[in-house]
Amino acid sequence: MNFLFLITVLLYLATTIFHVLNLALGERNDAVSIRSRIEMIAFWVTIFSFSFLTLFIILWWIRQSYFPITKWSDSIAFFAWTITLVYLIIVRLTKLRTLGSFVMPVAFIFILISYSFSETTSHRSELFTTNWVIPHIILIILGYASFIAAFGFGLMYLIAEKKIREKNQSLFSNLLPPLDVADELGYIFILLGVILLSIGVIVGSFLPTYLKDLPWNWFDPKVISTLVTWLIYVVYIGIRQFWGWRGRKAAFLSILGFLAVLCTYVGVDLTLDSLHEFQ
Amino acid sequence: MNNIVSVGTSHHIAPIEFREKLAFSEEQLIESLHNLRNSYHLKEAVILSTCNRVEVYAVANSQMISESPTKTLIDFLSHYHRIGVDMLKKWSYLHQNIESIQHLFRVTSSLDSMVVGESQILGQVKEAYDISRSAGGSGTILNRLFTKAFSVGKRIRTETTIASGAVSISYAAVELAKKIFNSLEDKTVAIIGAGEMSELTAKHLVTNGVSKVIVANRTYERAVKLADKFKGTPVSYDEDLSFLIDADIVISSTEAPTYMIKRKQLAEIMKKRKHQYMFLIDIAVPRDIEPDVNKINHAFLYNIDDLEAVVASNIKDRHEEAYLAEQIVTEEAQKFHDQLQIFEVNPTIKALHQQFQEIADVELQECLNLTELSNTQETAITSMAHAIVKKLLHHPIQNLRNSVNDGNTDHTQYVHTLKQLFALDEKYDKEQE
Numbered sequence: 001m002n003f004l005f006l007i008t009v010l011l012y013l014a015t016t017i018f019h020v021l022n023l024a025l026g027e028r029n030d031a032v033s034i035r036s037r038i039e040m041i042a043f044w045v046t047i048f049s050f051s052f053l054t055l056f057i058i059l060w061w062i063r064q065s066y067f068p069i070t071k072w073s074d075s076i077a078f079f080a081w082t083i084t085l086v087y088l089i090i091v092r093l094t095k096l097r098t099l100g101s102f103v104m105p106v107a108f109i110f111i112l113i114s115y116s117f118s119e120t121t122s123h124r125s126e127l128f129t130t131n132w133v134i135p136h137i138i139l140i141i142l143g144y145a146s147f148i149a150a151f152g153f154g155l156m157y158l159i160a161e162k163k164i165r166e167k168n169q170s171l172f173s174n175l176l177p178p179l180d181v182a183d184e185l186g187y188i189f190i191l192l193g194v195i196l197l198s199i200g201v202i203v204g205s206f207l208p209t210y211l212k213d214l215p216w217n218w219f220d221p222k223v224i225s226t227l228v229t230w231l232i233y234v235v236y237i238g239i240r241q242f243w244g245w246r247g248r249k250a251a252f253l254s255i256l257g258f259l260a261v262l263c264t265y266v267g268v269d270l271t272l273d274s275l276h277e278f279q
Numbered sequence: 280m281n282n283i284v285s286v287g288t289s290h291h292i293a294p295i296e297f298r299e300k301l302a303f304s305e306e307q308l309i310e311s312l313h314n315l316r317n318s319y320h321l322k323e324a325v326i327l328s329t330c331n332r333v334e335v336y337a338v339a340n341s342q343m344i345s346e347s348p349t350k351t352l353i354d355f356l357s358h359y360h361r362i363g364v365d366m367l368k369k370w371s372y373l374h375q376n377i378e379s380i381q382h383l384f385r386v387t388s389s390l391d392s393m394v395v396g397e398s399q400i401l402g403q404v405k406e407a408y409d410i411s412r413s414a415g416g417s418g419t420i421l422n423r424l425f426t427k428a429f430s431v432g433k434r435i436r437t438e439t440t441i442a443s444g445a446v447s448i449s450y451a452a453v454e455l456a457k458k459i460f461n462s463l464e465d466k467t468v469a470i471i472g473a474g475e476m477s478e479l480t481a482k483h484l485v486t487n488g489v490s491k492v493i494v495a496n497r498t499y500e501r502a503v504k505l506a507d508k509f510k511g512t513p514v515s516y517d518e519d520l521s522f523l524i525d526a527d528i529v530i531s532s533t534e535a536p537t538y539m540i541k542r543k544q545l546a547e548i549m550k551k552r553k554h555q556y557m558f559l560i561d562i563a564v565p566r567d568i569e570p571d572v573n574k575i576n577h578a579f580l581y582n583i584d585d586l587e588a589v590v591a592s593n594i595k596d597r598h599e600e601a602y603l604a605e606q607i608v609t610e611e612a613q614k615f616h617d618q619l620q621i622f623e624v625n626p627t628i629k630a631l632h633q634q635f636q637e638i639a640d641v642e643l644q645e646c647l648n649l650t651e652l653s654n655t656q657e658t659a660i661t662s663m664a665h666a667i668v669k670k671l672l673h674h675p676i677q678n679l680r681n682s683v684n685d686g687n688t689d690h691t692q693y694v695h696t697l698k699q700l701f702a703l704d705e706k707y708d709k710e711q712e
Contacts, residue, residue, distance in 0.1 A: 160458070164455070164458055164459065164579050165573060165579060167581065167585045167588060167589065176458075177461075178457060178458055178459060178460055178461045179458070179459045179460075179556060180459065180460055180461050180556065181461045244553040244554055245554075246554065246577075247554070247556075247576065247577055248576060
């Protein structure tokens with residue numbers, strides 16, 4: 001089991017390397033034919049990695065006899081899986097494979113964290129036995145994965161804009177989408193993320209009523225950081241709608257939001273005491 | 280001795296700021312051509328001034344001017360445009376004779392262009408040449424040179440594929456627009472000023488889907504005229520540039536000497552259009568749009584040099600064809616150079632030959648009139664006379680031709696001496712006419 005997980009980690013590492021290589025080669029106009037091959041390899045390695053991770057999750061599910069999401073290290077592997085899934089869906093819809101150069105490294109880091117902590121985390125909490133917990137977690141993870149896609153588009157926007165402004169020679173490498181596309185897609189995924197996160201939080205807010213003995217605390221660090229994250233994105237949507245903020249400022253906000261997601265999902269769990277701590 | 284010389288600058292070696300200073304307007308061209316002939320004692324001159332290059336071609340007679348002909352041209356440019364000689368020397372190329380010929384051929388074949396294979400340059404050179412000819416700037420030698428340059432330009436365009444699929448400036452502009460806008464279909468393009476280049480770019484944008492065209496010109500009639508070509512809307516030119524509020528793509532190519540669009544003004548416009556992206560293309564030299572406009576959020580400015588850089592890095596596969604074209608240029612330049620020199624000695628050779636032949640004919644006739652000879656004898660004597668002429672002239676003519684080709688001997692000195700010794704002047708002048 002562990003061996004399979006290790007292979008998955010290595011596959012994600014390979015995916016990351018190929019994607020970053022693809023981006024780096026895009027800077028050079030003389031590497032067009034090599035780059036298209038690298039892009040192809042990167043894509044197929046992603047598919048392969050995704051299949052392995054799926055297989056791993058299924059096997060893990062069977063062995064544990066419950067869906068492997070309620071342990072923190074499991075959920076972060078599921079997070080990586082969701083990021084990959086969202087990425088593959090985006091590629092299917094928009095053909096923007098370069099997005100992988102930004103989101104696949106994130107997925108790799110998550111899977112690496114999951115791997116390193118898989119031994120240390122103990123049994124799941126009794127609190128997580130109710131079935132409502134699973135949609136709560138899945139919805140929030142899906143929302144976060146959307147934010148990570150938006151973060152990828154934000155970075156792509158910033159790089160594309162810089163290239164156009166500085167008249168960079170590799171402007172035509174076709175790596176990056178037109179500015180308005182990167183901007184618009186970033187916005188769409190933030191909208192989607194906010195909707196999913198909102199529903200997930202609402203589902204979660206019903207949990208204390210089901211679990212009568214839950215020591216509920218509104219000042220739980222995870223609740224607060226989630227609210228901050230949610231607020232960043234809601235404020236972003238607001239100023240975009242009312243003040244027409246777009247482009248660079250919007251891209252920076254999507255990066256800020258991404259950092260908030262990291263703090264909420266990884267930071268809080270590793271440092272602070274929280275009811276949401278999975279241990 | 281006549282020298283073809285040229286001094287010039289182009290986008291290859293000089294920044295736009297320098298080319299702007301060196302540019303000539305049409306009135307300035309005519310004035311300068313007179314200047315070059317009268318004050319600088321050059322025999323012939325043509326000035327080419329486009330947005331990418333300023334070049335002066337001239338024919339100098341070494342006996343007529345005291346210093347070197349390229350120095351004369353540098354002096355003229357420095358004096359006329361008030362630019363330091365050092366700066367001019369740093370950012371200009373100086374060519375003489377075959378180099379000049381070769382350079383002009385490269386220019387007309389568009390091998391030296393920003394966009395190799397484009398055809399606009401041929402028209403621009405023709406225009407410069409026509410202006411010079413009607414202003415009395417060009418003469419026998421430059422007329423021949425430019426006529427040849429046009430035919431070389433055409434030959435290269437038909438014999439090589441550099442012209443086909445030429446990645447033009449307008450093409451680059453469209454490709455760039457597509458890096459900002461996903462679709463051009465609901466976009467509006469504004470053209471400020473008129474000009475072939477801006478018209479071409481606008482046309483390209485329209486074929487790529489741009490649906491709305493606004494044409495602004497200080498002269499409203501001109502705006503109407505150009506707008507008709509694109510089914511566009513003519514607008515009168517406001518100093519506050521309010522017509523730009525709806526423009527997603529702006530192409531500017533006016534002849535204004537100062538910036539038409541300043542950063543402050545455009546920042547206001549951008550606010551009014553709610554920071555929708557704007558892509559500005561400045562084709563004019565001197566420039567129309569303040570370079571700092573590129574620092575405004577969501578506004579992207581490209582001038583002609585930027586477009587060149589973009590185009591240059593994206594042209595591939597044409598190296599081979601360009602190499603072939605370069606070979607044609609070298610070959611044609613050499614041929615023309617030789618012809619030109621032979622053209623200088625030819626009348627002398629002809630006159631010399633004619634003179635000898637006439638003397639022989641007269642003497643032969645006298646001799647034949649004196650004696651009765653049989654047909655065979657007559658033919659023998661006639662051919663002997665012709666053979667003598669031929670043999671007498673063989674070495675002088677051969678050496679004269681060689682003096683042209685070896686380059687060490689000054690053939691004009693020979694021509695001069697021959698004309699004096701044999702009193703050829705009268706005949707030589709007739710030939711010239």
